[in-house]
Amino acid sequence: MTRSLMLGVVGSLLCILSRSAADGVPGSEAKRPNIVFIVADDLGWNDVSLHGSPQIPTPHIDAIAHSGVHLTNYHVQPVCTPTRSTFLSGRHVIHTGIYMPFAQGTALRLNLSYTLLPAYLKKLGYRTAAVGKWHLGQNVEKALPTGRGFDEYLGYWSGAEDYYTHDTHGGYDFQDGTECAIKYNNTYSTYIFAERAVNTILEADPEQPLFLYTAFQNVHWPLEAPAEYVARFSHIPNSERQYVAAMTSILDDAVGNITDALKRSRIADNTILIFTSDNGGPVHDENTESNNYPLRGGKNTLWNGGTQVVGMIAGKGIENPGTDCHGMMHASDWLPSLV
Ligand SMILES: *[C@@H]1O[C@H](CO)[C@@H](O)[C@H](O)[C@H]1NC(C)=O
Ligand SMILES: *[C@@H]1O[C@H](CO)[C@@H](O)[C@H](O)[C@H]1NC(C)=O
Ligand SMILES: *[C@@H]1O[C@H](CO)[C@@H](O)[C@H](O)[C@H]1NC(C)=O
Numbered sequence: 001m002t003r004s005l006m007l008g009v010v011g012s013l014l015c016i017l018s019r020s021a022a023d024g025v026p027g028s029e030a031k032r033p034n035i036v037f038i039v040a041d042d043l044g045w046n047d048v049s050l051h052g053s054p055q056i057p058t059p060h061i062d063a064i065a066h067s068g069v070h071l072t073n074y075h076v077q078p079v080c081t082p083t084r085s086t087f088l089s090g091r092h093v094i095h096t097g098i099y100m101p102f103a104q105g106t107a108l109r110l111n112l113s114y115t116l117l118p119a120y121l122k123k124l125g126y127r128t129a130a131v132g133k134w135h136l137g138q139n140v141e142k143a144l145p146t147g148r149g150f151d152e153y154l155g156y157w158s159g160a161e162d163y164y165t166h167d168t169h170g171g172y173d174f175q176d177g178t179e180c181a182i183k184y185n186n187t188y189s190t191y192i193f194a195e196r197a198v199n200t201i202l203e204a205d206p207e208q209p210l211f212l213y214t215a216f217q218n219v220h221w222p223l224e225a226p227a228e229y230v231a232r233f234s235h236i237p238n239s240e241r242q243y244v245a246a247m248t249s250i251l252d253d254a255v256g257n258i259t260d261a262l263k264r265s266r267i268a269d270n271t272i273l274i275f276t277s278d279n280g281g282p283v284h285d286e287n288t289e290s291n292n293y294p295l296r297g298g299k300n301t302l303w304n305g306g307t308q309v310v311g312m313i314a315g316k317g318i319e320n321p322g323t324d325c326h327g328m329m330h331a332s333d334w335l336p337s338l339v
Helices: 019-023 059-067 080-089 117-123 189-202 227-232 239-264 331-338
Strands: 034-040 069-071 127-133 152-156 210-215 271-277 311-315 323-325
Touching: 034 080, 034 239, 059 069, 059 239, 059 271, 059 311, 080 117, 080 331, 117 127, 117 210, 117 331, 127 189, 152 189, 189 210, 189 239, 227 239, 239 271, 271 331
Parallel strands: 034 210, 034 271, 069 323, 127 152, 127 210
Antiparallel strands: 069 311, 271 311
16 A cells, blocks of 8 residues: 555545455556546435335445445535535635635636546546536636636536426527537436446547546436426325435436446446535425434534435445444545545
8 A cells, every 4th residue: 555545544445455456556547446426416315215214216326335445434524515515625614714605797707726536547547427417616717617627628627407407597508619509408317427427438548547427416406306206106195205306316317327337337346436415405495395304404504414425436445345334434535545
C-alpha cells in the first residue's frame, strides 16, 4: 500500500479494497481500475428495498450492495452542493466554506484553486467523463465540469429543473460539453443520462482507465416521472409519495442499464462501482415525500435522516463481497482513497 494512499484517509475504504486494487501496477496505466461513481439526488434511506422498503423495489441498486460492500454507517452533508463539493474536492465543508446549496444564477462556485477528483485522475492517465447534475458553480468557464478536469460532460449546471423541458427559472439548462444541447428538450433526463453513461462504458478502452461520474436528477423535485412508472405505483394513495416511488423506480432501472453495460463491456473485470446519495430524502419538506425510516429527520436537517445515506461499493478489489461495512465513512473519504 503506497504511503500517499494513506494520507488523509479517515474512513474505512482501505479495509474494503484489496491491496492489488489499491496499488495498481506501477508503470502500467492500463491496469489502473476504471471508476464509475453514481450519485442519486435526495434518495431516502428507506426508499430502497435494500433497507427494507416494502413500497419501492430497487433490485438493481440492491444488487450492487449484494455483490459488493454495503456501507451502513456512511455520512454526507445534509444538502447537495456541500456534499458534491466534498465528493469532488475531498475537503470537508469546514474547508470549502460551502454549507448551503448554490442558488439559481449564483456567482458562487467551488474554489477554483482546488484540484478536483477528475483532474487528479487525468494526471494519472484517465479519460474523465461526467453526466448529470453539476451544481458546483457556473458563472465562468473554469467553474464548469469541463473547466475542472472532465474531458466530456452532458447535463445541467444548476441544482434543479424540469425533467423534460430542462427549464430552470425560464432558462434552458442542458449542455453537451459547454454547448447548449437543445435536441434533448422533452426527453426525461434519466433516459438521457443512462444512455450516455452506457455508451461511455461500452466504448471504454481497456488500455485507458475511465472515470465516469454520473449524477442523476432523481429523485429531486419537481415531482415528474414517465406515466408508465407512475402507473406502477397507482396503489399508493399519497400523490407525492407515488411520484417519489416512480422516480426511484426509474432511477433503479437506469442503474440496472449501467451495471448491465458494465458486464457487457471490455472493462467488466477492472472497474470499481460506487453508488451514493448526496443527502437524505426530504420528508414533509420541499413539497415531496421521501422516507428515511428508522432515521430521524431528513434533507436540510442535521439528524441522521439528513446525513446518513445509502452508499455502497462493488467491483474490482472487493475482498469480501456481499458484506456490510459498519465502519464510519464520510463523503470526504472517497477522493483521497481513490487517488
Ligand atoms: C480559495 O482557496 C485559497 C487557498 O487555496 C484561499 O486563499 C482563498 O481565500 C479561497 N477563496 C475563497 C473565496 O474561499
Ligand atoms: C422545449 O419544449 C417545450 C414544449 O414543447 C417548449 O415549450 C419550450 O419552449 C422548449 N424549450 C426550448 C428552449 O426551446
Ligand atoms: C434501459 O435500457 C433499455 C434498453 O436500451 C431502454 O429501453 C430503457 O429506456 C432504459 N431505461 C432507462 C431508465 O434508461
